[in-house]
Amino acid sequence: MTMMVRMMLALAALILSPAALAESQFKLLVFAMPSTYHYEYIPIARESLEQMAKLHSFELVWTRRPESFDEDLSQYAAIMFLNTPGEELNAGQRAKFEAYMRGGGNAMIVHRAAITPPGEWPWYEKLVGRRVGVHPMLQTGVVTVEDPGFPAAFALPKRWVWSDEFYVTTNPHDVRINTVLGVDESSYDPTKIWPGQVSRPMGRDHPIAWYHSYEKGRVFVTTLGHEGAMYRDYRYLTHVMGGIYWTATGRGQAATSAR
Template sequence: MNRSLLPLAVIALALPAAAQAQAQYKLLVLARPSTYHYEYIPIARDSLERLAKLHAFELVFTNKTNVFEGDLSQYAAIMFLNTAGSELNAAQRRRFEAYMRAGGNAMIVHRAAIMPANDWPWYEKLVGRTVGVHPMLQTGVVTIVDRGFPATYGLPERWLWSDEFYVTSNPYRITIDPVLNVDESSYDPRKIWPGQMSHPMGRDHPIAWHHRFEQGRVFVTTLGHNGEMYRDPQYLAHLMGGIHWTATGRGQRP
């Protein structure tokens, strides 16, 4: 080896990985176990860590809500992964509200869209829709509403997918931009547990959307019920498209 190259080689070996491949942005993911959502956590963490390495962003994955007591401004986006805002205490909620009002961005995934009634109306407005009861997990056909949005780029026009297709309402009259719909003719929207009732929403049944809230971007996908979904390449492409847009505001087709 050329002796003149030795110092450069030593320097390269001494540099930390982050310095050799600078992260584009920092994403905070809050994922806490609950009665119906816990087995997904190690699978989702592994998949998101691989996405972070592949797409050169920094990932902070935690189940501790006290992270909201620290400096949130360092995060380009915060993902609530199957973990709703009801998990935050009053002080943590105020910090998150301030983060959004300062231009922060949020991504809401599946169970994170469900809040107890009147618990935190601000968070329900951030989500953009209020989730009611939902049919049992079934296989249905997901359709593309906005082909120009990054969370659709890895999906076919009609995507056969199995999930809980949430029924939502809009009590706060929030305007959203739908990204994905579900075709209710492809499953039974009334199939639910004894003692409950689920009503179809009709042709307009959004299951993923985006909008602006306070001073930031919000992307919501109600898909992602069970752990195996976080190994599926198409679902991960859907998530990555949402992450990219939420964190950077880029990637939409004009």
């Protein structure tokens, strides 16, 4: 047998192998633009999410271009806004994203992406489900699992020591959300804020991750994820993966989580 024939047979075996024939379970668009305060996370998050996609057999499309929203969005099971708010989209791109959600598309909002100027795009603010006012300085606090039956909480302890910006939110649009994670305000100083701003405690009900239905789709929001190093943290990544899994498929909730 010649060397060329052996090489062709080896190539054919690779192409026809079960691994090569495996199909992605779903397709996820990740929108991540660098900004003044959020850019160092990008190479770390991209590497971690791409490894996650390989491990869990889904297709990940990473973009920093708002122009990606000019394309066919129906190909994506979900769209993740990763530290990049909807205000980065122009009027036409916003309209296409709205149409995507009305057609049964799904969205995942991570950290800075939850913040949009009041009145800038009320539809997007309703999609997020809360208006972010201020975010106290990054501090170590205790995150509490409020819904242990939701996939984004499966790998987390009931009380989890974590360091982040614990956003203060309001509900001007009267949107009903299902809280997945909260934060114990007695575990940090919720009034510790940047000069010139005022931060007041939210009290016992302080959601920092939640889900709800919007238009004809699913929305999962986590306000955690400020520092780049967090995207190497196993528990944080399992939190993110649980959110991706539910957002893209609608599956995985325990019976106690169904509401």
